[in-house]
Amino acid sequence: MQIAANKVATIAYTLKDDTGSVIDQADKNEPFAFIHGVGNIIPGLESALEGKTAGDQVNVSIEPDQGYGERDDTLMQELTKDMFEGVEDISPGMQFHAQTNQGMSIVTVTQVEGDQVTIDGNHPLAGVTLNFDVDVLEVRDATEEELEHGHAHGAGGHQH
Ligand code: ZN
Numbered sequence: 001m002q003i004a005a006n007k008v009a010t011i012a013y014t015l016k017d018d019t020g021s022v023i024d025q026a027d028k029n030e031p032f033a034f035i036h037g038v039g040n041i042i043p044g045l046e047s048a049l050e051g052k053t054a055g056d057q058v059n060v061s062i063e064p065d066q067g068y069g070e071r072d073d074t075l076m077q078e079l080t081k082d083m084f085e086g087v088e089d090i091s092p093g094m095q096f097h098a099q100t101n102q103g104m105s106i107v108t109v110t111q112v113e114g115d116q117v118t119i120d121g122n123h124p125l126a127g128v129t130l131n132f133d134v135d136v137l138e139v140r141d142a143t144e145e146e147l148e149h150g151h152a153h154g155a156g157g158h159q160h
Pocket residue numbers: 145146149151152153158160
């Protein structure tokens with residue numbers, strides 16, 4: 001069976017940036033499952049996997065515009081510490097959920113200087129070229145329930 005719209009694909013993968021550092025991975029023992037064609041994964045990976053079958057290996061380099069987008073410096077913001085009520089020891093690298101004009105998103109603290117806190121609302125992988133090595137492990141039809149929920153169930157998917 002080929003990966004196509006409304007199929008569930010289970011994959012193992014390694015994701016590296018252009019320097020070869022591993023950003024993320026899922027091995028065969030803890031694979032990742034997604035419904036194809038519904039935006040569960042980034043567009044570049046979705047199109048690279050279209051038509052593949054179990055046993056296929058896919059190596060693909062995905063530019064930011066097909067990944068998590070280009071960096072947008074207007075999403076950097078300077079705040080004062082009193083905006084972080086109840087949070088102790090604000091330090092670079094901390095992440096918070098924040099309401100933005102694009103909905104709920106994750107902001108990362110990039111700098112703390114005295115009372116000034118710089119946050120970055122870009123996705124941590126914005127502007128990064130994504131190099132994927134993917135092993136396609138299984139392809140099957142999505143169940144009605146999975147399509148209703150918009151995500152895969154079972155091994156590598158949502159457990160609920
Ligand atoms: Zn579900």
